[in-house]
Amino acid sequence: xxxxxxxxxxxxxxxxxxxxxxxxxxxxxxxxxxxxxxxxxxxxxxxxxxxxxxxxxxxxxxxxxxxxxxxxxxxxxxxxxxxxxxxxxxxxxxxxxxxxxxxxxxxxxxxxxxxxxxxxxxxxxxxxx
Numbered sequence: 001x002x003x004x005x006x007x008x009x010x011x012x013x014x015x016x017x018x019x020x021x022x023x024x025x026x027x028x029x030x031x032x033x034x035x036x037x038x039x040x041x042x043x044x045x046x047x048x049x050x051x052x053x054x055x056x057x058x059x060x061x062x063x064x065x066x067x068x069x070x071x072x073x074x075x076x077x078x079x080x081x082x083x084x085x086x087x088x089x090x091x092x093x094x095x096x097x098x099x100x101x102x103x104x105x106x107x108x109x110x111x112x113x114x115x116x117x118x119x120x121x122x123x124x125x126x127x128x129x
Contacts, residue, residue, distance in 0.1 A: 006122065013118055017111045024103060031096040032104040039087055039108035046083035047116065050076045084109060 026032040053076050087093065087105050096104070 009122065010119065013114055014111070017107060017114070020107055024100075026100065026104055026107070029096065029100060031093070032100060035087075035093055035096065035101065035104045036108045038090070038092065039105055040112055042083045042087050043109060043112040043116075046079050050079045053079065080109075 021027055054073065057072075084105060088101060093101055093105075
């Protein structure tokens with residue numbers, strides 16, 4: 001039953017990315033495939049930068065949560081926006097049509113976000129059950 005649940009959740013999470021990627025013919029474009037792997041690299045870099053920013057600049061866990069602390073913790077998402085902006089303005093991606101570039105970057109970033117926040121934790125918990 002656990003294996004069925006794992007497969008069902010994985011398909012429900014990742015099949016829509018494949019349908020959109022194949023439906024808009026991004027799989028036929030070689031530049032979009034390169035961009036998919038380039039986004040993976042920059043996603044990992046941005047998550048490491050967010051980790052360091054929150055680890056070294058955080059206020060602390062034992063202090064009370066006020067509006068300043070919440071805004072400070074959520075402002076780390078600016079690093080994600082900077083990563084997406086850098087990918088869109090990267091010189092290797094200029095050969096791709098702007099609409100395809102935006103769709104490919106957004107789709108790839110969402111895929112890696114789902115992979116990091118849904119699949120890996122689920123896989124780790126699945127191994128210990």
